Amino acid sequence: MDNESVITSILKPEHQIPIPKPLKMEEENKVTLHRTWYSPFAKRVELALKLKGIAFQYVEEDLQNKSPLLLNYNPVYKKVPVLVHNGKPLAESLCIIEYIDETWKNNSPPLLPEDPYKRAKVRFWTAFIHHQLHETSFAVMTTCGEAQEKAIKELSEKLQVLEEGMKEFFPDGSPKISNDSMGILEITICSLFGAFEIQEQVLGIKIIDPEKTPLIFSLLTAINQVPLVKESAPPFDKTVATLKAFRERNLSSIKS
Amino acid sequence: MAEQVKLFKTWSTPFGLRITWALQLKGISYEAIDEDLSNKSALLLQYNPVYKKVPVLVHNGKPISESLVILEYIDETWKQNPILPEDPLERANARFWAKFSDEKLILSVWSAFTKEGKEREEAMDASLKNLKFVEEELKGKKFFGGEKIGLADIVFGWLGNLLPIFEEVSGLKLLDDRFPSLLAWTKELSELPVVKYNWPPHDKMIIKYQALYEKFHPVK
Numbered sequence: 001m002d003n004e005s006v007i008t009s010i011l012k013p014e015h016q017i018p019i020p021k022p023l024k025m026e027e028e029n030k031v032t033l034h035r036t037w038y039s040p041f042a043k044r045v046e047l048a049l050k051l052k053g054i055a056f057q058y059v060e061e062d063l064q065n066k067s068p069l070l071l072n073y074n075p076v077y078k079k080v081p082v083l084v085h086n087g088k089p090l091a092e093s094l095c096i097i098e099y100i101d102e103t104w105k106n107n108s109p110p111l112l113p114e115d116p117y118k119r120a121k122v123r124f125w126t127a128f129i130h131h132q133l134h135e136t137s138f139a140v141m142t143t144c145g146e147a148q149e150k151a152i153k154e155l156s157e158k159l160q161v162l163e164e165g166m167k168e169f170f171p172d173g174s175p176k177i178s179n180d181s182m183g184i185l186e187i188t189i190c191s192l193f194g195a196f197e198i199q200e201q202v203l204g205i206k207i208i209d210p211e212k213t214p215l216i217f218s219l220l221t222a223i224n225q226v227p228l229v230k231e232s233a234p235p236f237d238k239t240v241a242t243l244k245a246f247r248e249r250n251l252s253s254i255k256s
Numbered sequence: 257m258a259e260q261v262k263l264f265k266t267w268s269t270p271f272g273l274r275i276t277w278a279l280q281l282k283g284i285s286y287e288a289i290d291e292d293l294s295n296k297s298a299l300l301l302q303y304n305p306v307y308k309k310v311p312v313l314v315h316n317g318k319p320i321s322e323s324l325v326i327l328e329y330i331d332e333t334w335k336q337n338p339i340l341p342e343d344p345l346e347r348a349n350a351r352f353w354a355k356f357s358d359e360k361l362i363l364s365v366w367s368a369f370t371k372e373g374k375e376r377e378e379a380m381d382a383s384l385k386n387l388k389f390v391e392e393e394l395k396g397k398k399f400f401g402g403e404k405i406g407l408a409d410i411v412f413g414w415l416g417n418l419l420p421i422f423e424e425v426s427g428l429k430l431l432d433d434r435f436p437s438l439l440a441w442t443k444e445l446s447e448l449p450v451v452k453y454n455w456p457p458h459d460k461m462i463i464k465y466q467a468l469y470e471k472f473h474p475v476k
Contacts, residue, residue, distance in 0.1 A: 090352075092351075094355075095348045095351045095352050095355065099344050099348040102344040116329050116332040116333045117318055117320070120326075120329040123322075123328065124320070124322055127322060127325065161306055
């Protein structure tokens with residue numbers, strides 16, 4: 001089997017992740033999430049919907065063969081996630097999460113704090129993770145040799161900056177996270193580094209070092225224990241296999 | 257305590273200009289501090305230790321950085337003349353386009369201005385594709401926000417100033433009659449007093465971007 005078919009066969013999900021039991025049923029407003037099970041950006045939206053107990057349906061996309069519906073719903077980026085609510089599509093995970101928070105504002109938890117200054121701080125650090133850490137993390141995952149060393153160094157430096165930033169949110173150093181205290185910041189860091197142990201297994205290096213970034217390590221550990229996060233995590237072995245294949249595909253395309 | 261609002265920016269930054277517009281549209285009194293980025297003030301470094309950049313808004317001693325974050329903060333703190341609409345779907349749309357400006361369009365246009373050869377060609381193609389999306393979004397509308405300017409107009413504002421300057425300096429032709437809605441929009445935007453009276457001085461901008469262009473395209 002060539003690389004492409006190996007990857008496609010892994011990507012076609014054999015087990016759909018079950019639709020969660022909704023806490024509050026919204027029967028009139030249909031909500032659909034176009035996603036792939038391995039997209040961290042789609043994971044963000046999935047978590048936001050589940051945390052707020054919003055009933056929704058999944059449409060699993062095959063990114064090698066995008067549906068006409070996806071291309072129609074997101075002509076600008078042609079990517080997942082796309083949330084469709086009352087027939088109207090929305091793209092860009094962070095925009096979608098703010099939409100969810102504003103539309104279902106009576107559903108707890110609030111995904112952003114109420115106070116404008118606190119909201120600004122949350123948005124600032126969410127944007128930092130989204131813009132600074134995702135790109136560098138992607139570089140670590142998809143390169144080797146000198147390029148990877150450079151990316152690892154950069155990631156380490158940026159994680160130190162994040163570690164400092166998180167002190168303001170968790171001043172006692174031991175975050176206690178529950179379904180009710182998850183917000184857009186926790187969702188975003190979870191989407192990128194929630195599977196850090198899987199990333200470390202695939203790469204053979206430490207990504208989240210409890211000695212270098214103890215607060216981030218504690219935060220991720222606490223987030224991963226949150227019941228909804230736990231039950232939303234895809235199977236360990238399947239994720240390892242997919243991530244390995246993803247890395248290999250990117251490495252071989254550099255060499256060719 | 258009297259309200260104290262300070263805006264750290266430079267005379268030319270389009271990101272700082274957004275904040276100037278937002279503050280003035282809402283009639284907020286503020287003190288503008290123009291930084292010299294080759295010699296950043298201790299205050300700026302203290303207020304924005306993560307990026308060490310402008311703009312920074314300081315409200316009663318509390319600093320906020322990143323222009324999109326600042327704009328949302330301003331809209332949530334001072335409710336008059338809202339920048340964002342009330343409807344969540346329209347808000348999501350405005351934010352989507354704001355991100356598109358900063359994550360896609362600015363980068364492709366800057367590459368088209370600064371790169372050479374094949375990279376420049378690719379950046380030109382990307383810029384034209386991106387501008388086409390924006391053109392589609394603007395069709396039939398006076399502003400992105402409808403009849404009044406909103407977040408997306410404020411965030412895209414740099415187009416009306418920088419693209420003509422890039423063209424004058426380097427011949428880079430992007431904003432022309434291929435994009436009639438965009439052209440009409442830049443005209444409407446430029447006629448608003450808050451925009452007209454705050455554009456950075458044209459001659460100074462030409463000198464600045466001429467120097468930058470020569471830096472990226474050294475004569476061999």
